[in-house]
Amino acid sequence: MKAFIPVEKNEGIDSKLDNRFARAGYFVVYDMESDKILSIEENRFKNGAHGVGIETGNYVIKSGCKLAIGPRLGPKAENILRAGNVEFYIAENCTVKEAIERYRAKS
Amino acid sequence: MFIAVASGKGGTGKTIVSTSLALVAKNCTYIDLDVEEPNGYVLLKPEIEKEIPFNLRVPKIDEQVCTFCGKCADACVYNALSIIPHLKKTLFYPDLCHSCGHCTYVCPVNGAIEEVNREIGKIRSGRSGVVKFIEGRIDVGVISGVPIISWIVNNYIDSNEINIVDSSPGTSCPVVESVKKSDYILLVTEPTPFGLSDLKLTVEIAKDMGKKVGIIVNKDTGIKIIDVYAKEVNVPILLKIPYSIEIQKSYSKGIPLIEAMPEMKVKFVELIDKILCENEKN
């Protein structure tokens, strides 16, 4: 399973999670099976004027991720992820590594 | 001529002012563009001759035919569509749609997407004596009144006649849309610090748009807070309506101000003459 994680800067596995989902600096796609970062891409939508949450939601769906980890989402983006059966786990103030650990540790 | 009556917030007396102006201007058109809550009809009591739905063209996807290629969502710059290929689902957010037609245009599959009507409001028209009455109203739950406002402004205003427009309150897109073609903006305010701060915003917008502006002080208590500011920015105060329980009472009974207080009628006649006269000079 792939996880979608919004981060502030590209600092690999130690990148800090961004506290804004759709307007985050970078998006990390993480492979939970091989425990590896598959890609870190700059967020192209962050300065958009309309429906940035939806644009990001659409992007998550396209990325094929079935899990998203990050700060709380806006209602529209949340709606897309729900419609796309993407699991959502809230994590804030931590690194990618810590976020994955927290997700795995949850009961 | 197009006179817009506006205010930085609701409840300042915009309706009292615009309906009074319409009643003294006589052969004019009164247009209520306070589309979220039009209430000019309460005072003008028009006979409604026509009520038509106001529709926008929006896409409708047939999920039986759609291949979920996502081209339509990619083409939408307003992000009004989501396509979820693995679950064969589509989502549409009507409030974000600007009816541009791009999605339908780019779809490669015949019959997968078509444009349909989405009713967002109603336009009513009729007469109140010699005053022509037009009203735009958006349905409950519709977020933006801008499309209906701009439609009415572009299609119902005859610049050879006197048009009195009761604008949307506030300082955002709807008010800009409803005053942008006006020749004169009357800003209604109250002599309170809140009234003043809203007034400042609207005066700035009006000046940025290069409009002629005049101020009307409603619920005047003699406090000079607006006078000081008006002088500073060199905008005339055209009229003061005294604070009075009588006015509030007659308003709640649906009696127009100029009928409830004949002395105000004289003032409104002077006001409309002044504005029309100034307009002719240009």
Ligand code: SF4
């Ligand atoms: S472009 Fe046409 S076929 Fe492709 S997802 Fe949109 S509606 Fe379906």
Ligand code: SF4
């Ligand atoms: S009509 Fe334009 S704004 Fe509306 S969904 Fe289609 S592309 Fe987007």
